[in-house]
Amino acid sequence: MTDSTPHSSSIPASGPAVGQDEWVARHAARRLMPVGPLRTVEERLRIVPWWAWLVLFIAAMSLLPVVESSGYVRRVGFDTVLYMLLALGLNVVVGWGGLLDLGYVAFYGVGAYAYALLDSDKFGVHLPTLVAVPVVVVIGAVVGFLLGLPSRRLTGDYLAIVTLFFLQLFQTVMTNGDSAFGHNLTGGPNGILRIDPLHLFGHDLTVQHQGVFAVSYFYVALGFFAVVFVALRFVNSSRTGRAWRSLREDPLAAEAMGMPVNWLKLMSFSFGAAVAALTGTLFAALNASVFPLTFYFVLLITVYTMVILGGSGSQPGVVAGALIISPLLEMLRDPGKSRIIFFAVLIGGVGLAARRSRTLGVAAAATIAFGFAVHELARAIDASWVSGEKAGGFAGAVDHWVVHPAQLASWIPPVSYIGLIAATLLVTTLHGRLRLVALVPTLYLSAFVWENVMLAKPEPARYIVLGLILIALMILRPNGLLGERRVEIV
Amino acid sequence: MSLLELDNVDTYYGQIHILQGLSIRIEPGELVCLLGGNASGKSTTLKTILGIVRPRTGMVRIEGEDVTKRPTSYRIGRGLAIVPENRRLFAPMTVLENLEMGAYLRGGGAKEDFERVYELFPLLHERRAQLAGTLSGGEQQMVAMGRALMSRPKLLLMDEPSMGLAPILVEKNFEIIEQVHQSGVAILVVEQNANVSLSIADRGYVLSTGRLVLEGKAADLRENEDLRKAYLGR
Numbered sequence: 001m002t003d004s005t006p007h008s009s010s011i012p013a014s015g016p017a018v019g020q021d022e023w024v025a026r027h028a029a030r031r032l033m034p035v036g037p038l039r040t041v042e043e044r045l046r047i048v049p050w051w052a053w054l055v056l057f058i059a060a061m062s063l064l065p066v067v068e069s070s071g072y073v074r075r076v077g078f079d080t081v082l083y084m085l086l087a088l089g090l091n092v093v094v095g096w097g098g099l100l101d102l103g104y105v106a107f108y109g110v111g112a113y114a115y116a117l118l119d120s121d122k123f124g125v126h127l128p129t130l131v132a133v134p135v136v137v138v139i140g141a142v143v144g145f146l147l148g149l150p151s152r153r154l155t156g157d158y159l160a161i162v163t164l165f166f167l168q169l170f171q172t173v174m175t176n177g178d179s180a181f182g183h184n185l186t187g188g189p190n191g192i193l194r195i196d197p198l199h200l201f202g203h204d205l206t207v208q209h210q211g212v213f214a215v216s217y218f219y220v221a222l223g224f225f226a227v228v229f230v231a232l233r234f235v236n237s238s239r240t241g242r243a244w245r246s247l248r249e250d251p252l253a254a255e256a257m258g259m260p261v262n263w264l265k266l267m268s269f270s271f272g273a274a275v276a277a278l279t280g281t282l283f284a285a286l287n288a289s290v291f292p293l294t295f296y297f298v299l300l301i302t303v304y305t306m307v308i309l310g311g312s313g314s315q316p317g318v319v320a321g322a323l324i325i326s327p328l329l330e331m332l333r334d335p336g337k338s339r340i341i342f343f344a345v346l347i348g349g350v351g352l353a354a355r356r357s358r359t360l361g362v363a364a365a366a367t368i369a370f371g372f373a374v375h376e377l378a379r380a381i382d383a384s385w386v387s388g389e390k391a392g393g394f395a396g397a398v399d400h401w402v403v404h405p406a407q408l409a410s411w412i413p414p415v416s417y418i419g420l421i422a423a424t425l426l427v428t429t430l431h432g433r434l435r436l437v438a439l440v441p442t443l444y445l446s447a448f449v450w451e452n453v454m455l456a457k458p459e460p461a462r463y464i465v466l467g468l469i470l471i472a473l474m475i476l477r478p479n480g481l482l483g484e485r486r487v488e489i490v
Numbered sequence: 491m492s493l494l495e496l497d498n499v500d501t502y503y504g505q506i507h508i509l510q511g512l513s514i515r516i517e518p519g520e521l522v523c524l525l526g527g528n529a530s531g532k533s534t535t536l537k538t539i540l541g542i543v544r545p546r547t548g549m550v551r552i553e554g555e556d557v558t559k560r561p562t563s564y565r566i567g568r569g570l571a572i573v574p575e576n577r578r579l580f581a582p583m584t585v586l587e588n589l590e591m592g593a594y595l596r597g598g599g600a601k602e603d604f605e606r607v608y609e610l611f612p613l614l615h616e617r618r619a620q621l622a623g624t625l626s627g628g629e630q631q632m633v634a635m636g637r638a639l640m641s642r643p644k645l646l647l648m649d650e651p652s653m654g655l656a657p658i659l660v661e662k663n664f665e666i667i668e669q670v671h672q673s674g675v676a677i678l679v680v681e682q683n684a685n686v687s688l689s690i691a692d693r694g695y696v697l698s699t700g701r702l703v704l705e706g707k708a709a710d711l712r713e714n715e716d717l718r719k720a721y722l723g724r
């Protein structure tokens with residue numbers, strides 16, 4: 001954005017000019033800023049230029065393999081960078097263009113498959129990396145453009161359905177591509193195997209080094225990330241970037257200003273698809289194999305969650321979203337860690353929802369007391385009801401509070417689960433003291449369901465916890481962590 | 491040669507016949523007002539001029555060139571600009587960015603364009619870094635006018651500039667319209683408020699259910715008994 005201070009000479013010093021509102025004139029210093037110490041901090045931080053933040057961030061990220069020797073953690077770090085790239089690309093389409101593209105991960109798949117076909121034994125083609133990667137990016141951009149062509153006149157729900165159809169189409173073609181016109185093009189459900197690793201500076205980048213995940217891919221991904229971040233930032237601060245945002249806000253007004261609305265939409269699709277395709281090359285080269293089902297709904301929802309949670313439209317926001325969600329999903333695989341995360345979310349959610357600290361204190365004390373009472377009662381009636389207890393640590397502490405039988409009767413999981421949903425709905429309809437009274441057993445019930453039902457099935461459980469976090473955040477910060485402040489003209 | 495000409499235009503929304511054989515013309519530097527009650531086709535006329543809807547028959551000409559089949563962006567490039575009904579600013583963007591968007595086809599606006607707008611509306615210079623959605627209604631109207639002027643239009647289209655403004659602001663608004671007009675820009679004001687618009691216009695057209703019912707010099711229209719009955723309410 002260009003500042004225009006040189007014009008100040010042409011401003012008359014005399015008071016309100018023609019057309020000025022009097023009330024507004026008296027509030028000339030109105031600003032969109034927080035007040036108090038927060039404001040001071042924010043003003044200080046504003047002085048730091050964006051590229052300094054980026055350099056700091058990249059430097060901090062590149063320390064990860066230095067401080068952490070575990071191959072698993074390094075691998076999670078690599079995946080996180082991939083997610084950051086995917087979120088940046090989706091942000092172009094959803095955050096800037098305002099287009100609800102539900103086929104986004106298909107472009108990721110297009111990139112991965114394109115790289116696989118250009119660099120594997122499949123057809124015996126082995127393009128050098130420095131040729132293959134740009135070619136794949138161009139393929140991604142072209143496919144994005146082609147998908148944009150039929151959908152550029154659609155908005156909102158209709159666009160979402162057409163792009164979702166495209167994702168399905170991609171799946172179907174890749175899954176059945178092993179018998180397309182009598183040729184095996186995509187390997188079908190078995191995918192494509194033995195894909196070449198990236199080849200840079202005269203070396204093949206190896207995935208494993210002495211049995212541990214090698215860091216070369218991590219640094220290549222980080223380099224891609226830096227390039228994409230800077231490139232997209234320049235696009236966003238250009239005329240095209242501003243046109244995208246005005247298009248998102250009011251397509252009709254944008255058209256009336258003379259903007260080529262359809263062309264801008266196609267550009268936005270293309271940019272997003274190109275970034276996704278670039279990420280696909282990294283994915284395919286690292287895993288040395290691609291399968292159709294990788295690029296499907298779970299991944300789509302995960303990337304969307306990152307963009308929404310971080311703040312759609314803000315580059316640092318969506319990167320933060322990926323940086324939080326990706327390791328979080330990994331941690332939730334481990335029952336010990338996911339238990340801590342669940343209770344932290346539960347306590348944090350109730351704490352943030354409570355308007356007065358007294359209410360919060362009463363609710364907390366009542367829930368803890370209620371839990372111990374139920375626990376003791378259950379033990380007194382039948383000792384087997386609390387026989388699943390673990391000893392020691394956080395898990396042990398929780399188990400002294402939650403009823404946890406070693407053997408769960410088969411009717412308990414569905415009944416308690418449905419009961420929890422019913423109780424939650426009941427709490428939302430009640431008000432005042434009644435709500436507080438209903439909240440206590442509901443909280444206890446949710447802890448019970450978590451300990452006895454969810455922890456036994458970590459795979460769905462981790463997405464449910466993710467959903468809970470998202471719901472809590474959307475209530476507190478509807479624009480995401482670092483999202484642009486929404487201003488509505490009413 | 492007329493700056494803008496609608497020649498026997500018929501516009502439909504699906505089956506519904508909105509504009510019926512409408513012909514209007516605007517000469518360079520003129521201030522023309524288009525009057526009419528609700529559902530008389532005023533906004534559709536503007537949309538037809540801009541190419542947001544296409545007429546089924548008839549022609550739209552800018553400086554003699556037939557632009558009927560040309561897209562909106564082309565017509566903006568030929569020297570049209572609009573201040574839309576309800577202003578329709580890009581709310582989460584700053585005042586400065588809104589102005590830049592007005593000059594999109596000219597690459598974001600030259601320094602002189604900004605200076606010209608800031609001279610007309612000194613307040614916009616003060617508030618250039620503020621988000622447009624946080625401005626008051628009167629200020630937003632200024633941004634909308636400034637945004638339209640950024641493209642150096644030959645013809646400025648204004649859709650209901652008095653809508654939602656206090657009576658005193660309506661008057662000031664029309665003072666600005668006159669000021670812009672005096673700088674050589676032709677203006678087409680679409681209004682329900684016949685009194686104020688006729689007081690500054692050179693000529694006027696009156697629409698009723700998509701047909702032209704009256705046209706003439708503004709002074710004559712002000713004296714016209716039929717118009718007084720229909721639109722001035724006395």
